[in-house]
Amino acid sequence: QVRLVESGGGLVQAGGSLRLSCSASGRTFYPMGWFRQAPGKERDFVAARNYNGGSTYYADSVKGRFTISRDNAKNTVYLQMNSLKPEDTAVYYCASMGQMRAPAKGADEYTYWGQGTQVTVSS
Numbered sequence: 001q002v003r004l005v006e007s008g009g010g011l012v013q014a015g016g017s018l019r020l021s022c023s024a025s026g027r028t029f030y031p032m033g034w035f036r037q038a039p040g041k042e043r044d045f046v047a048a049r050n051y052n053g054g055s056t057y058y059a060d061s062v063k064g065r066f067t068i069s070r071d072n073a074k075n076t077v078y079l080q081m082n083s084l085k086p087e088d089t090a091v092y093y094c095a096s097m098g099q100m101r102a103p104a105k106g107a108d109e110y111t112y113w114g115q116g117t118q119v120t121v122s123s
Contacts, residue, residue, distance in 0.1 A: 002026040002096045002112040009092060009117030012084055016121070020079040022094030022114060028075040031055075031103040033110060034068060036090035036119075043093070047079060048103035055103050062088075084121045091116040 008020040022032070033048035047068035049056045056068060067080040077094055097104060098111030 002028065002030065002098060004094050004096060004112055004114035006092065006094050006114040006117040009119045011120045011122065014084060014086055014121055014123050016084050017080070017082045018084065018119060020081070020092055020094075020117060020119070022077040022079075024075045024077065024096065027098075028072070028096075030099060031097045031101065032068075032070065032077045033095050033097070033103060033105075034077075034079045034092060035095060035107055035110075036088075036092045037116075038090040041090075043107050044090075045105040045107065046092070048105065049077070050103050057103055057105060059105075081119070084119075086121045086123045089119060089121050091118050 003025045005023045029051045031050045034046040037043040047058045049068045065083045069078045093116045094114045095110035096112040
């Protein structure tokens with residue numbers, strides 16, 4: 001079992017930055033990902049990373065602006081978001097794959113999910 005708790009969301013102006021945190025408990029060595037869901041839209045992949053950082057993936061829409069990182073000693077995964085745009089507004093979720101595989105981009109590849117944290121970017 002893996003329990004995930006996100007924090008760090010909020011309201012920011014376009015061009016600003018936020019850092020999301022995802023605190024994990026239980027089996028924390030699985031690949032982790034971040035997803036987001038805007039109102040009326042599907043849950044979209046944002047970024048994913050394996051335990052040691054050897055494999056990291058980003059959605060094209062966030063490449064160069066977002067960075068996923070892990071502090072394994074703290075069992076925490078971060079999403080640093082820079083140069084935020086109004087279209088980044090969404091509820092952001094962290095997720096654990098729950099198995100030892102290469103990080104995936106599909107939401108259905110992830111077993112455990114956090115409760116989500118709202119990110120709102122004003123224009």
